[in-house]
Amino acid sequence: EKPGVNTIFSERELQTAAWIRDAARQDNLSYKILESLTTEVGPRMAGTPGDARAVAWAESKFKELGFDKVWKEPVTFPSWKRGVEKAEIVSPFPQPLAITALGNSIATPDNGLVADLIEFASLKDLVAAPPEKIKGKIVFINHKMQNSNEYGLVVPGRSSGASEAARKGAVAIIIRSVGTDSHRFPHTGVMRYEAGVPPIPAAAMSNVDADMVARMIKRGKPVSLKLELSSSANGSYTSYNVIGEITGSELPNEYVLIGGHLDSWDLGTGAIDDGAGCAIAMSAAEFIQRNRIKPKRTIRVVLFANEEQGLFGGKAYLEAHRQQISRIQAAAEADLGQGPVTKMSSFVRAEALPLVKQMQMVLAPLGIEAGDNNAFPGPDMGDLRLAGAASFGLALKADDYFDLHHTPDDTFDKIEPARINQAAATYAVFAWMAAQAPLHFGSGPELEKLNKK
Amino acid sequence: EKPGVNTIFSERELQTAAWIRDAARQDNLSYKILESLTTEVGPRMAGTPGDARAVAWAESKFKELGFDKVWKEPVTFPSWKRGVEKAEIVSPFPQPLAITALGNSIATPDNGLVADLIEFASLKDLVAAPPEKIKGKIVFINHKMQNSNEYGLVVPGRSSGASEAARKGAVAIIIRSVGTDSHRFPHTGVMRYEAGVPPIPAAAMSNVDADMVARMIKRGKPVSLKLELSSSANGSYTSYNVIGEITGSELPNEYVLIGGHLDSWDLGTGAIDDGAGCAIAMSAAEFIQRNRIKPKRTIRVVLFANEEQGLFGGKAYLEAHRQQISRIQAAAEADLGQGPVTKMSSFVRAEALPLVKQMQMVLAPLGIEAGDNNAFPGPDMGDLRLAGAASFGLALKADDYFDLHHTPDDTFDKIEPARINQAAATYAVFAWMAAQAPLHFGSGPELEKLNKK
Ligand SMILES: [Zn+2]
Ligand SMILES: [Zn+2]
Ligand SMILES: [Zn+2]
Ligand SMILES: [Zn+2]
The missing domain is CATH 3.40.630.10 (Zn peptidases)
Incomplete structure (x- = not known):
């Protein structure tokens, strides 16, 4: 040296x-x-x-x-803690969905909740939408993550989508999974409730299910979803x-x-x-x-x-x-x-x-x-x-x-x-x-x- | 013309x-x-x-x-009809498994059954094994399907494994999925009970889980599994x-x-x-x-x-x-x-x-x-x-x-x-x-x- x-x-x-x-x-x-x-x-x-x-x-x-x-x-x-997690399309095309609760999500009422879906292409679109279209609905953010560089772009829908939706009167939120695969696995991950906004249940469906639900919505009739979560703070x-x-x-x-x-x-x-x-x-x-x-x-x-x-x-x-x-x-x-x-x-x-x-x-x-x-x-x-x-x-x-x-x-x-x-x-x-x-x-x-x- | x-x-x-x-x-x-x-x-x-x-x-x-x-x-x-389907390794390495009931399977008792696993590389090995090693156990057929030409080779473990296992006193059977993927999906499919042999519950675990359970078994201690199925004839x-x-x-x-x-x-x-x-x-x-x-x-x-x-x-x-x-x-x-x-x-x-x-x-x-x-x-x-x-x-x-x-x-x-x-x-x-x-x-x-x- x-x-x-x-x-x-x-x-x-x-x-x-x-x-x-x-x-x-x-x-x-x-x-x-x-x-x-x-x-x-x-x-x-x-x-x-x-x-x-x-x-x-x-x-x-x-x-x-x-x-x-x-x-x-x-x-x-x-x-x-995670608990029961189930979702199904109730009408017009009854089918079970592959979903998972997002981390920190509260539970739904005991037998689940049922409401029509309203689809948004991104969190930004949800933020821009008028509350009267959202009140009483389940918000569905269908933001497709195209590649591994888009995690930062898409993940805010997971972390703060629930409070943005709740602020406009939504009863729950279900997002397209933040992930790049095309398999029938939902992706979990943490979310946060904003102080002062009522918490609503938050879940993710697999990319495969998001594609399918989007096809249903495209057919033009209201698409109604039943969500049941029993997750809770522990x-x-x-x-x-x-x-x-x-x-x-x-x-x-x-x-x-x-x-x-x-x-x-x-x-x-x-x-x-x-x-x-x-x-x-x-x-x-x-x-x-x-x-x-x-x-x-x-x-x-x-x-x-x-x-x-x-x-x-x-x-x-x-x-x-x-x-x-x-x-x-x-x-x-x-x-x-x-x-x-x-x-x-x-x-x-x-x-x-x-x-x-x-x-x-x-x-x-x-x-x-x-x-x-x-x-x-x-x-x-x-x-x-x-x-x-x-x-x-x-x-x-x-x-x-x-x-x-x-x-x-x-x-x-x-x-x-x-x-x-x-x-x-x-x-x-x-x-x-x-x-x-x-x-x-x-x-x-x-x-x-x-x-x- | x-x-x-x-x-x-x-x-x-x-x-x-x-x-x-x-x-x-x-x-x-x-x-x-x-x-x-x-x-x-x-x-x-x-x-x-x-x-x-x-x-x-x-x-x-x-x-x-x-x-x-x-x-x-x-x-x-x-x-x-399919019902509840759950399995987990109880010891020595507690973990849930991704499983599904095989079509026609009976249910387990209401709260499931627990027994040690015994692994076989194929249905043939199960057929050749002495009953005293199998009595009271859950048979695990870990026959890996290498490619799409092997369906006919591997599928008999799914269709007739349960009765072969039951004949030797097994309390249930869980097979490696008959499938060529490496994702955490179990593959279902029909199975048959042989007349005159007591029916036992029959399920399949994903290929991913089969690999994992095999790694556990290799460590040399008894591996105990809990299986819960509520499927039934309808x-x-x-x-x-x-x-x-x-x-x-x-x-x-x-x-x-x-x-x-x-x-x-x-x-x-x-x-x-x-x-x-x-x-x-x-x-x-x-x-x-x-x-x-x-x-x-x-x-x-x-x-x-x-x-x-x-x-x-x-x-x-x-x-x-x-x-x-x-x-x-x-x-x-x-x-x-x-x-x-x-x-x-x-x-x-x-x-x-x-x-x-x-x-x-x-x-x-x-x-x-x-x-x-x-x-x-x-x-x-x-x-x-x-x-x-x-x-x-x-x-x-x-x-x-x-x-x-x-x-x-x-x-x-x-x-x-x-x-x-x-x-x-x-x-x-x-x-x-x-x-x-x-x-x-x-x-x-x-x-x-x-x-x-
Ligand atoms: Zn992580
Ligand atoms: Zn990490
Ligand atoms: Zn076919
Ligand atoms: Zn088939």
């Missing part, structure tokens, strides 16, 4: 990083961890017995994998962020933060959302531990509690560690499926950019592009960035992610070893290089200010 | 047939008929209100399409074969018989099984009617009742028309999805083979191969062939058929106009040429005898 030149990795470090890249890709641990989680725990919706089983699984898996430290930090949130629940560390050799109190969220929705087994992210982060750190190539700084893996219903784990982590933001060398969460990683972007102080460039060069042979210096580190780490944490965005290829996302079909058989192993290798390289870097990446007031520009 | 030469079509006839082939392929009627059936009727399991709605739909659709004669013939059968029901005819111009009492089965399973809307077959046959005949090119013989379209639960419509048709087998010029049912047709085989007397050859030449530009002279005309017409009816097999491409077959995902959005239109055009050409042929294809004692060889 060349003393005095702090903004480049040494030749030897670059060789080690390249070795990690190539060897970790041949390693199948991420695949095996995910097989274990989906088979032995399966669905783990926040606040359910599956949540508690997942926490126990994670603690014991970290220990089995030889992490230096393993602990839990409490995360408390209001829990919600009191306060305390789950845990589960954390495992590989202790750094020189700067153990500074750490690279990687992870995923441990909770899933209840319909599938959470293989791609977000078992994959957990497995990628755990295996990346374990690979470094097993191969006795500890970097200077600590690598900390956080499996966040309850991301799905409101980023509760991420918020709790920030609250518990807010005083030590500057000890975070770099943060990156994996929460967009099984990989591969296609791009690496950063959010670091200018002095560290040459190091980022070297990291990108090591990763380039995996098909990973260099991104900008405005990275989003993932849902549970977004607030850390706002608080000043140096952040990385390791973009996962998501072209099929929203086919499976939040459906019963999010299961382990969809995982391809080559994809998840590439992502695990990428996280291993990233975590090792960031932890070994000859320079602090800048977490603290300087980066916090940069956020506010 | 050349008098005296009865075994070839005239040039003019061949031109008309080629015109039908090319024009019918541009016609989108089969697609529209199927859209109507799946949207306006949807699921139509034999013996349910959907069955009655389908019969009413079919009668009115035949009339709307301008068929010369439309009528119904009664078909009586024991009906079955008394006798009378449905109808619905029939429409385009009357022949010279030999109206001889007819070409085409069709599909009108019933479906209840989980999907029966788009590929067998709404497609119904739509293909109806549109083929209608195309000829609309274009005023009536052939010499009648074209009769039969939409059979209750194929799924035991070929009841086909058997009733044979009973009602057994005395007139020799009036059938040719018979071919479509019941393997949306097409395209890939091969045409025949079962006719030797003198008619040159005509078949000409038919095959007209169809060749659609990518249709010539088959042998041992055709199977389809499930509801198989017994007609045994009784001596000249038969044709218009093989439908089935590579994706068993992905969707008998699942909730058998829905209209899976239909590609180009595929179903090719099949409809093929049926139009076949029906027209067979009805116009200068020679009787040989239905009667001669062909009946050929079956017995």
Whole structure:
């Protein structure tokens, strides 16, 4: 190593990083961890017995994998339970529909409710419509998500459609699933009631059913739907962020933060959302531990509690560690499926950019592009960035992610070893290089200010 | 036409047939008929209100399409009703499973039954196993259907697995779905109880769940499953074969018989099984009617009742028309999805083979191969062939058929106009040429005898 030149990795470090890249890709641990989680725990919706089983699984898996430290930090949130969920077209063409309650939805009356549908092409159209057309009806938002880039465009209909509809007198809302598949699976996901607006039941139907209901509506007669939900709020629940560390050799109190969220929705087994992210982060750190190539700084893996219903784990982590933001060398969460990683972007102080460039060069042979210096580190780490944490965005290829996302079909058989192993290798390289870097990446007031520009 | 030469079509006839082939392929009627059936009727399991709605739909659709004669013939059968269907792994890894009752299954006790699973790779392995290993257990046949050619190989586990398991003291059976997909849909289908063997509940889990349960079993501890079914026999029901005819111009009492089965399973809307077959046959005949090119013989379209639960419509048709087998010029049912047709085989007397050859030449530009002279005309017409009816097999491409077959995902959005239109055009050409042929294809004692060889 060349003393005095702090903004480049040494030749030897670059060789080690390249070795990690190539060897970790041949390693199948991420695949095996995910097989274990989906088979032995399966669905783990926040606040359910599956949540508690997942926490126990994670603690014991970290220990089995030889992490230096393993602990839990409490995360408390209001829990919600799913119940009966049924819908059918009552007239003019009686047929059952494949639907699911949206997370946080209240129940319908005991025997369900029946009303005519009114269709809107988007949330925007609902917002623009006159209340007199909506009063007493069930709002049907039929906004088709065309590809994985449209999640942000379409998802507001899921999160805030109910209150927009209720404000105009609707008795319930049922949306086209926010998803890109054409299978008869409804996609669940969280929704929110706006304060001061009466809550109404909220559900999603599969894309297949949305197409069918639209064909019925096109025939010109009123289409009447019966909806029955018994979902409800279920009191306060305390789950845990589960954390495992590989202790750094020189700067153990500074750490690279990687992870995923441990909770899933209840319909599938959470293989791609977000078992994959957990497995990628755990295996990346374990690979470094097993191969006795500890970097200077600590690598900390956080499996966040309850991301799905409101980023509760991420918020709790920030609250518990807010005083030590500057000890975070770099943060990156994996929460967009099984990989591969296609791009690496950063959010670091200018002095560290040459190091980022070297990291990108090591990763380039995996098909990973260099991104900008405005990275989003993932849902549970977004607030850390706002608080000043140096952040990385390791973009996962998501072209099929929203086919499976939040459906019963999010299961382990969809995982391809080559994809998840590439992502695990990428996280291993990233975590090792960031932890070994000859320079602090800048977490603290300087980066916090940069956020506010 | 050349008098005296009865075994070839005239040039003019061949031109008309080629015109039908090319024009019918541009016609989108089969697609529209199927859209109507799946949207306006949807699921139509034999013996349910959907069955009655389908019969009413079919009668009115035949009339709307301008068929010369439309009528119904009664078909009586024991009906079955689906009820609650739930399964979960109770230990060591509690998880719900995606399952469905097999048609004809009895119920479990009211609160379900719980027992350990015993896995077999196939029905054959179950048959070979010692009873002491099976007594008191739930048999799990995990026979993976690799491709669409393996339906006949794998389906006996569904139809007769329950009685084989019960004979050895099993308390229930749950099979891997007979299907080629990797989505979380269980595939239903009919099963039979053997007389003298106690009936036990019978269900299927999705391929995804079968993979997962197998992974659990591999871990070496007993895997215990809870099964709850409330399905039951539901008394006798009378449905109808619905029939429409385009009357022949010279030999109206001889007819070409085409069709599909009108019933479906209840989980999907029966788009590929067998709404497609119904739509293909109806549109083929209608195309000829609309274009005023009536052939010499009648074209009769039969939409059979209750194929799924035991070929009841086909058997009733044979009973009602057994005395007139020799009036059938040719018979071919479509019941393997949306097409395209890939091969045409025949079962006719030797003198008619040159005509078949000409038919095959007209169809060749659609990518249709010539088959042998041992055709199977389809499930509801198989017994007609045994009784001596000249038969044709218009093989439908089935590579994706068993992905969707008998699942909730058998829905209209899976239909590609180009595929179903090719099949409809093929049926139009076949029906027209067979009805116009200068020679009787040989239905009667001669062909009946050929079956017995
Ligand atoms: Zn997620
Ligand atoms: Zn999610
Ligand atoms: Zn069929
Ligand atoms: Zn079938």
